[in-house]
Amino acid sequence: MWIAITREVSPAMARCELSFVAREPIDIARAADQHRDYMHALETLGCRVVTLSVQRDLPDSVFVEDVAIVIDELAVMTRPGAESRRPEVASVAAALKKFRPLATIEAPGTIDGGDVMRMGRAFYVGESARSNASGIAQLRALVAPHGYTVQGVPTRGCLHLKSAVTQLSDDTVLLQPDWVDREPFADYRIIDIDPAEPHAANVVRVDDGLLMPASFPRTRERLLGAGFKVISVDVSELQKAEGAVTCCSLLLREGKDHNAG
Numbered sequence: 001m002w003i004a005i006t007r008e009v010s011p012a013m014a015r016c017e018l019s020f021v022a023r024e025p026i027d028i029a030r031a032a033d034q035h036r037d038y039m040h041a042l043e044t045l046g047c048r049v050v051t052l053s054v055q056r057d058l059p060d061s062v063f064v065e066d067v068a069i070v071i072d073e074l075a076v077m078t079r080p081g082a083e084s085r086r087p088e089v090a091s092v093a094a095a096l097k098k099f100r101p102l103a104t105i106e107a108p109g110t111i112d113g114g115d116v117m118r119m120g121r122a123f124y125v126g127e128s129a130r131s132n133a134s135g136i137a138q139l140r141a142l143v144a145p146h147g148y149t150v151q152g153v154p155t156r157g158c159l160h161l162k163s164a165v166t167q168l169s170d171d172t173v174l175l176q177p178d179w180v181d182r183e184p185f186a187d188y189r190i191i192d193i194d195p196a197e198p199h200a201a202n203v204v205r206v207d208d209g210l211l212m213p214a215s216f217p218r219t220r221e222r223l224l225g226a227g228f229k230v231i232s233v234d235v236s237e238l239q240k241a242e243g244a245v246t247c248c249s250l251l252l253r254e255g256k257d258h259n260a261g
């Protein structure tokens with residue numbers, strides 16, 4: 001069983017950080033409806049959804065993935081690359097501390113959870129505008145004692161590593177070759193996105209199920225053709241905030257509760 005930590009959409013989301021997406025008006029009520037559909041999809045895939053209360057003045061706070069990296073052994077609270085996002089960390093730490101021991105990334109390190117892709121015990125971390133060498137080195141020092149490796153991977157033309165590559169199964173990734181090299185992922189089976197859908201590489205995997213945006217039907221067909229079970233959700237308003245589906249949840253395995261209080 002999985003726990004999915006999520007947070008309600010902020011009414012200030014129109015003031016979100018944007019890096020590679022042009023600003024457009026965001027319909028906040030519609031974004032909140034889409035976010036509810038997203039949480040229902042996570043439940044359909046077998047998650048217990050824990051929703052944190054809204055942070056009205058933090059525009060990007062729905063994108064909880066960026067503020068923590070959670071493994072069975074601990075939760076690493078990040079220091080997000082965008083200064084406006086750093087106040088999001090404390091309340092997610094308060095939620096996570098009942099499930100995992102906490103560690104933290106310290107200045108001058110920066111790292112966004114959206115840059116962190118894990119395949120088994122191998123972490124791949126985007127060397128992006130949001131995640132720097134110090135942040136990556138700190139993550140390595142924190143997880144190596146638990147048997148994990150950490151490899152930096154350059155990205156180009158996208159916000160996060162997980163804009164460019166995500167996990168589909170234990171041995172398969174979905175990849176956007178314009179935004180990341182294939183070479184770091186050569187040990188895995190690689191499925192390319194459909195080239196007409198450049199933003200389609202970000203999907204949530206929950207066991208043998210996938211959740212992806214409804215706006216990428218061609219890539220969805222590829223995944224169905226490869227035998228994957230896929231749920232599609234309309235997240236168009238969240239995409240205007242440069243959000244993807246992994247950004248909206250932190251997944252952690254249930255049954256690893258930490259009794260630190």
Ligand code: GLY
Nearest residue numbers: 016017018241242
């Ligand atoms: N708007 C998502 C981010 O830039 O972090």
